[in-house]
Amino acid sequence: MDGYIVNGGRPLSGEVEISGAKNAALAVLAATVITDTVSVIDNVPDIYDVNITLEILRDLGARVEKIGKNSVSIDTRSVDRFDVVHEKARSMRASYYFLGALIGRFGKAGVVLPGGCNLGPRPIDQHLKMFKLLGCSVEGEYGSVTVSTDRLTGGQVFFDIVSVGATINGILTAVRAEGLTVLENVAKEPHIVDVANFLNAAGADIRGAGTDIIKIRGVKEFKSVHYSVVPDQIEAGTYMVAGPATGGKIKVSRIIPKHLESVSAKLESVGCTLEEGDDYIVVSPAKTLVSTTIRTMPHPGFPTDMQPQFATLLCTANGTSAVYENIWDSRFRYTDELVRMGADIHVDGKVAVISGVPRLYPAQLRCWDLRAGAAMIIAAAMAEGVSTITDIHHVERGYENVVDKMRALGLDITRADIQ
Numbered sequence: 001m002d003g004y005i006v007n008g009g010r011p012l013s014g015e016v017e018i019s020g021a022k023n024a025a026l027a028v029l030a031a032t033v034i035t036d037t038v039s040v041i042d043n044v045p046d047i048y049d050v051n052i053t054l055e056i057l058r059d060l061g062a063r064v065e066k067i068g069k070n071s072v073s074i075d076t077r078s079v080d081r082f083d084v085v086h087e088k089a090r091s092m093r094a095s096y097y098f099l100g101a102l103i104g105r106f107g108k109a110g111v112v113l114p115g116g117c118n119l120g121p122r123p124i125d126q127h128l129k130m131f132k133l134l135g136c137s138v139e140g141e142y143g144s145v146t147v148s149t150d151r152l153t154g155g156q157v158f159f160d161i162v163s164v165g166a167t168i169n170g171i172l173t174a175v176r177a178e179g180l181t182v183l184e185n186v187a188k189e190p191h192i193v194d195v196a197n198f199l200n201a202a203g204a205d206i207r208g209a210g211t212d213i214i215k216i217r218g219v220k221e222f223k224s225v226h227y228s229v230v231p232d233q234i235e236a237g238t239y240m241v242a243g244p245a246t247g248g249k250i251k252v253s254r255i256i257p258k259h260l261e262s263v264s265a266k267l268e269s270v271g272c273t274l275e276e277g278d279d280y281i282v283v284s285p286a287k288t289l290v291s292t293t294i295r296t297m298p299h300p301g302f303p304t305d306m307q308p309q310f311a312t313l314l315c316t317a318n319g320t321s322a323v324y325e326n327i328w329d330s331r332f333r334y335t336d337e338l339v340r341m342g343a344d345i346h347v348d349g350k351v352a353v354i355s356g357v358p359r360l361y362p363a364q365l366r367c368w369d370l371r372a373g374a375a376m377i378i379a380a381a382m383a384e385g386v387s388t389i390t391d392i393h394h395v396e397r398g399y400e401n402v403v404d405k406m407r408a409l410g411l412d413i414t415r416a417d418i419q
């Protein structure tokens, strides 16, 4: 089985360049379908989930050409299918963006019901509610979903909960709908703004992305664009935590520091020092790492996708920390791995209480999901000695060149066959 062997115990330090954002790229790539033209997208991370999305686009009939490691040309004029049946679509949550992307072009769209990281129940009721409010009928809510309409019409959608996916699907659906759509109580993550920026550059009329209300006036014609995906704030945050967790000083570059405000503020509150430039942040480790409380929230709150990595750092902080997971029902399974490394963590429902210990010890670790996998690399780097990490396909879904980047920061990490 593919895995990582990590000989930890040394500070990770130096500079790391951040890739394009996975969660923005997945949405922008799906959005190219609506435009019915040729798009060139740069800063696309070369990761598993992106490659599956490109395969889905090819399956639908798009002409997809990689024009560099991180650039892709997508001609969606030739798309002639409205259903996503690719066997791997089920393994990727973001495949549901094709519902929103295809409905505006064909009046019909179908996908196998999405999976993705195993974070507990992942309902899509808010997506379905939105489709219905914009004039669609929805069939087969289990196993696969088909959405169809004779006339896609603008409408008013108030989401019951703040959902990244439902917000993006709402934008995708409304850009070609007749008239005005108003989406309320929407998510404000940088990838929401990114997909709106891409579509606006291509001729859409979307206002308010990044605020609580997004207004979209449907248009019929789009034009070719050359667009670059935003930097990945979660990848950046992961390296910002990996440095101080191991006592090292890290510079993360090619980022938008504003996207990381909640993570930066937490690093300062545990004793780290930060220096911020236009497109970089330098994190110096704390003299004494101190405990804190974390509550995951929709953006601009502390991101759930940084919760496992930050909780790992807190394992060796002085005092007792509390980590509240408010987005996903099941995102603490990785804590069992940390406990086997000597961490003192008690999970009760949505909260993990972490009492700091002086050090972590090496162990045989497994990745439970993408961000938990990143946390395992950080934990193995913190522990002096040799740890092994299995189920690394989770990590490689979302972190570009993670082994090379970690190595460049001084981590002794090797990808190997682990029995």
Ligand code: EPZ
Residues within 6 Å of the ligand: 023, 026, 093, 094, 117, 121, 122, 123, 124, 125, 126, 127, 128, 161, 162, 163, 164, 165, 166, 187, 304, 305, 327, 328, 329, 370, 371, 398
């Ligand atoms: C996106 O998932 C991200 N995935 C996730 O990143 C991230 O954890 C999540 O947003 C929250 O920030 C992608 O962008 C591909 P949601 P998404 O809809 O859109 C509930 C990572 O590690 N909900 O904002 O699926 C849901 O159960 C991944 O990169 C409903 O109840 O998340 C959850 O509790 C993992 N009904 C909450 O809302 C719905 O119809 C937020 O989910 C939709 C969601």
